[in-house]
Amino acid sequence: MSSLANIDAGASARPVRHKRVLPGFGLTMGVTLSYVCVIVLLPVIALVLKGAEIGPERFWAIVTAPRTFAALRLTLSAAAMATVFNALYGLLMAWVLVRCEFPGKRIVDALMDIPFALPTAVAGLALSALFAGNGWYGAILEPMGIKVVYTIWGVALAMSFTSIPFVVRTVQPVLEDLDPQYEQAAATLGASSFTIFRKVVFPAILPAFMTGVTLSFARSLGEFGAVVFIAGNLPMQTEIASLLAVIRLEEYDYNGASAIALVLLAIALVLLGVSNLLQARALRYKGATA
Amino acid sequence: MSMTIAHMSRRFGATEVLRGIDLTVARGELVALLGPSGSGKTTLLKIIAGLDWPDAGTLEVNGEDWLPKRAQERRIGFVFQHYALFAHMTVAENIAFGLTVLPRATRPSPRQIADKVQELLGFLQIPQLAGRYPAELSGGQRQRVALGRAMAISPQLLLLDEPFGALDAQVRRDLRRWLREVLVQAGTTTVFVTHDQEEAFELADRVVVMGAGRIEQTGSPEEIHDHPASPFVARFLGMTVELPVTLRAGRAEAPGIDASALARVAMADGAATLFLRPSDITPVPDPEGRFTIRTIASTGAMLRLLLTDGAGGTEVEIEIPRRLAPAGLAEGGHVRLRPEAGRLFARTEPLSQSAAGAFATAHDPDAGRQTALSKEFTR
Ligand SMILES: Nc1ncnc2c1ncn2[C@@H]1O[C@H](COP(=O)(O)OP(=O)(O)OP(=O)(O)O)[C@@H](O)[C@H]1O
Ligand SMILES: [Mg+2]
Numbered sequence: 252m253s254s255l256a257n258i259d260a261g262a263s264a265r266p267v268r269h270k271r272v273l274p275g276f277g278l279t280m281g282v283t284l285s286y287v288c289v290i291v292l293l294p295v296i297a298l299v300l301k302g303a304e305i306g307p308e309r310f311w312a313i314v315t316a317p318r319t320f321a322a323l324r325l326t327l328s329a330a331a332m333a334t335v336f337n338a339l340y341g342l343l344m345a346w347v348l349v350r351c352e353f354p355g356k357r358i359v360d361a362l363m364d365i366p367f368a369l370p371t372a373v374a375g376l377a378l379s380a381l382f383a384g385n386g387w388y389g390a391i392l393e394p395m396g397i398k399v400v401y402t403i404w405g406v407a408l409a410m411s412f413t414s415i416p417f418v419v420r421t422v423q424p425v426l427e428d429l430d431p432q433y434e435q436a437a438a439t440l441g442a443s444s445f446t447i448f449r450k451v452v453f454p455a456i457l458p459a460f461m462t463g464v465t466l467s468f469a470r471s472l473g474e475f476g477a478v479v480f481i482a483g484n485l486p487m488q489t490e491i492a493s494l495l496a497v498i499r500l501e502e503y504d505y506n507g508a509s510a511i512a513l514v515l516l517a518i519a520l521v522l523l524g525v526s527n528l529l530q531a532r533a534l535r536y537k538g539a540t541a
Numbered sequence: 542m543s544m545t546i547a548h549m550s551r552r553f554g555a556t557e558v559l560r561g562i563d564l565t566v567a568r569g570e571l572v573a574l575l576g577p578s579g580s581g582k583t584t585l586l587k588i589i590a591g592l593d594w595p596d597a598g599t600l601e602v603n604g605e606d607w608l609p610k611r612a613q614e615r616r617i618g619f620v621f622q623h624y625a626l627f628a629h630m631t632v633a634e635n636i637a638f639g640l641t642v643l644p645r646a647t648r649p650s651p652r653q654i655a656d657k658v659q660e661l662l663g664f665l666q667i668p669q670l671a672g673r674y675p676a677e678l679s680g681g682q683r684q685r686v687a688l689g690r691a692m693a694i695s696p697q698l699l700l701l702d703e704p705f706g707a708l709d710a711q712v713r714r715d716l717r718r719w720l721r722e723v724l725v726q727a728g729t730t731t732v733f734v735t736h737d738q739e740e741a742f743e744l745a746d747r748v749v750v751m752g753a754g755r756i757e758q759t760g761s762p763e764e765i766h767d768h769p770a771s772p773f774v775a776r777f778l779g780m781t782v783e784l785p786v787t788l789r790a791g792r793a794e795a796p797g798i799d800a801s802a803l804a805r806v807a808m809a810d811g812a813a814t815l816f817l818r819p820s821d822i823t824p825v826p827d828p829e830g831r832f833t834i835r836t837i838a839s840t841g842a843m844l845r846l847l848l849t850d851g852a853g854g855t856e857v858e859i860e861i862p863r864r865l866a867p868a869g870l871a872e873g874g875h876v877r878l879r880p881e882a883g884r885l886f887a888r889t890e891p892l893s894q895s896a897a898g899a900f901a902t903a904h905d906p907d908a909g910r911q912t913a914l915s916k917e918f919t920r
Contacts, residue, residue, distance in 0.1 A: 435592045436625040438612040440639035440694060450642070454629040533629075 330471035341418025371476030401483030421463035549598030573741035576751030618691030797831025
């Protein structure tokens, strides 16, 4: 709250201070910060307070209980798998959408928004229908011994489907803005295409790429709608953490639910923190002048 | 190395950007490509560098066909219009780039690379900048780094696209002298692009004037300045005053104009256009004179006069040193014009009002196309 006070002081006419150049800075800043507090910060604080009531020993017991632990492990592993895939495929997709010309490019580009636009339940239903033993893909995969529905693969698949646009849509605009003259300069200096990508293009898109990957992972951790349809939700096997939290809530076990939620929250926060640190490092050449 | 370009053309969709370029650059030469914006200078440079390909024509270097070669194989130093320094690398890393990406077999050791970078930084007089990022440099410093990066690979040919484009006037002049010294000292064959004639004339051994995808004239700075080969070149080089005249026995005649200071030319009698620099015209006060002084503006050292021709309404702008201004010049007064040096081109079509206008800075060579059948005047 002290930051709010500072901003007010800056905007109101304290004669020594420089006037802000942006019009309505105090007002807009005040409104957005209040909004962030009410909508984002308060629920998080409430959750933390709720968790604090539980007490460390009880908390530890809940989280390490076999079913909870299994759910958390599954969620994290599947999210990691989905994110690795999204990182690679999303980057490739962004590259193709920016640098390649092919018929139907605009359609493919528009398709990238479908995972965001589609209700996740619809996505979940569609995926499980496709990958079920009698579905189009399932009918091919299961005879080969690859079972997707009711396994961690299915969970990862659903997570990946709903979060891939994060990578594509964060990298794409940065790639579009990257002036081809940097690549041309590198080419005249003798760099091979791969070297140009590794040493010139990738460092330029790295901050955006990390943002996309982090968001993709965070979204995967929390993905619910699409996953529950394809996962089968067998306790100890394919039950994800957020579903378990819901189950606990339905059992009126508020402590159990908030303990699970707290762990997910902590993981997401740590991840965002690490991502921001890495980005600051990657952008140090820009920060130096600021 | 020597380079020969023949019959080269390049089009982007419907626009013909290069229309049959023939150009030879000799070993160690410093050539300027001079031309207005959009005349195809960058396109030509990119084709030489292997970043673009022509639709027709040949490019040979030391007798070897270069068109099948990729940019990576040509060993050319290219300095981009906006430098294109790698933002996430320090100055030293930028300069070392071309060496660090060499295949392992031919790559110098890290120690040798560091030495080479140090040497270049010293040569470019920026050793203190080694650890900085491009965002922390001034425009002039960036320019030096870009040059260093291009020179690190010991290029056979150096291409500079508007090397001073992004700099202010004072830095431009300083760097220009410095660059000339650096290039002469390095002895690298160099082609550079500019749309600033002063820059081209001061830096280059030979100037190539381009207009709308064609080479209009090639020659030494003096030749081009004194004897522009076409109306386009004349206009582009500041001969912005165009007077319709009639040629009789090799002399230009027009009412209100006293062309006796100009030498006779060996051209057929008939309609012609006299191209003049505003500073090559002396106004002679004369109550009977055909031209009326509309305004007189002083720029300090110079007086700038705007004249109108009573009959046709033609406007002429002239410039004279203030201390040499004849007595009796006043707004509303009448003068005769005495061209001191100029260039005549036969007129094949009627001069349009706008082409006759004194401020015709139009760089479009098709506007009022005239034959280059002409002779220049001397004082
Ligand atoms: N990739 C491209 N696609 C389409 N048109 C292009 C392309 N590159 C250049 N042109 C066109 O070619 C013409 C010449 O461009 P070029 O960049 O060679 O000019 P220039 O002489 O370097 O001009 P300037 O002094 O402004 O840099 C311009 O009309 C430009 O619009
Ligand atoms: Mg250009």
